[in-house]
Amino acid sequence: MYLPSQAVIQDITIENSRIKTYTLAFTDKEYQRNFSYAPGQFMMVSVPHCGEAPISFASSPTRPGTIELSVRKAGELTSRLHSLPAGSMIGLRGPYGKPFPMEELAGKDLLFVAGGIGLAPLRSVITFCLDSGKYGTITLLYGSRTPEDIAFQADIEMWRKAGVDCRLTVDESSSDWQGNVGVVTTLLPQTMPLSSSTVSLVCGPLVMIDFVIKELTQMGLKDEDIITTMERHMKCGVGVCGHCHMDDKMICVDGPVFSKKELTESVAHFQEKPTVT
Amino acid sequence: MSAAYILAKDHLKSFVRKISKGSRLIAPVTNEYGDTLYSEINCLDSTQIDTQHQPQSSIKHFFLPQQESILSYSVSQAGEYHFSNILIGVPTVFFGVRSCDLAGLLYMDVIFSNPAKDPYYFKKRENSIIISLGCNEPFENCFCNATKSGPFLDFGFDLRFTDLGDRFLVEPGRKRGMEILEEFAYFFNDASEQDLKDQYQLQLESRSSFQQNVHVDLAIKKLANEEVGKDVWQDLADRCQDCGGCAYVCPTCTCFTITDQPVSESEGERVRSWDACTFAGFTRMVGGHNPVSSEHSLRRRFLHKLKYDVSLHNRTSCTGCGRCVGICFGGVDIIKFISAVCES
Structure with a gap:
């Protein structure tokens, strides 16, 4: 259960100065063929001599053959990974975690709210929705620090052509930026009024998630219709090592996807929870 | 066959020698510094098994070593990156x-059974024979009566020994225990009615002689229904030195971390080591952000044992061994916490 399988980096897309998307395939072709996963799940990624880190799928299982993981350069492992050229081998084990409830979301209007690398797991969901065609309208609100930091630009272009209402904002503008300036919550009023079948999927920095969830609640979304995915320090990915312990939940097996309802019901009295209210 | 047997104390060494032939033998031994530890015994003739003192550490580290290489990996010149299990x-x-x-x-x-059997743990577990020893006299910090895990746990062993003075009462538990008794039947006599009465009497006396009076049940009920006062946490946090000692001596603290230890450019080992949820860095993420404030580390440890494990497994994971009481120089032990909860 801790044994990684070898995967080759087939392609690398530079999303911005700190984020790269890796297209990967298991070198065992049989294993690759039988490999399945769902949006919202994650893999434990091994890089030689650097240990492991949990990384969410950025790709959708509707496009088999390879998987994509988007990685922000942050620590030792991710820095080493960023230095590897295409053709290099890494180790992967998984998939782990509870995915987004794709079945239950069928037919709903989806409002995605993302910040920075937080778009990676939602990219998996958006691609899944577009490929399967079973979902309602799709709106994406995406916040970045500066115009140069806007990641997944090629995807955003494709999504726009496919009918996704993509609205971008940056915290700090530069001279040639024509779009919205301000944190991602400043885009929320533009989406009003929300249809009665709207479900929102939120991912980004913890502070952003907090503010977005508060505003979505004020906009009338029910707790079960606000879904987020959480990031924690993890070592095993299978609910044993204890690191992602949150009340009686383990983020790695009980999450990382949680609805606001699940968060407030199960960890309402727990101070360790993020300040979701 | 009756369900209990008698082994004369004079025959203990030869019996232990027989059953551990070809195996490693681990038993409590008091070393030259006066420390009683579960130790590997290589020579039974020159080593005294100590049945009188409480071992200072549990048997946890024989199944979950403090540091254990679980995988070896290699990186070839061509970049091939392979792992193999070390079982x-x-x-x-x-x-x-x-x-x-x-x-x-x-x-x-x-x-270690969820979500699948942990291969490293069960490789050791399935190779073990457990012979337990009832505690005729609870030790200084013991409160296993309150956690319902002693002083004479009635299940889980292959054989259970009870010290009846000049003889041991021996009872089989799991199948392997029965097989041992059958294989080495010549060591044993059937226990008499009096032997069983003696054991019962010893158990009664043991249960009535605990020095610690710890209301685990009440604490569990209160924790399930109420928040613990901020002052209680603060008082404990002020005294915790973040040493991890309590987690290390605890028979049920199993949190671990996993790291790579390179041996050379082209190979290395993935190592699983003990970690402690009381360490400030336990939840710290890359870049230094910690989603869990450090003052909550004690809360995590105590509530895990007395609240979350109760809701998940229907019983506390504190076994009342009292070791964390003895090891903590700040006095931040589970007895103090339970008392504070009960009094609040």
């Missing part, structure tokens, strides 16, 4: 295992 399980006889430590082992069986 080590030496056939081992554990003699003289106290009820609290057996209860800890049974808890680890549960923890």
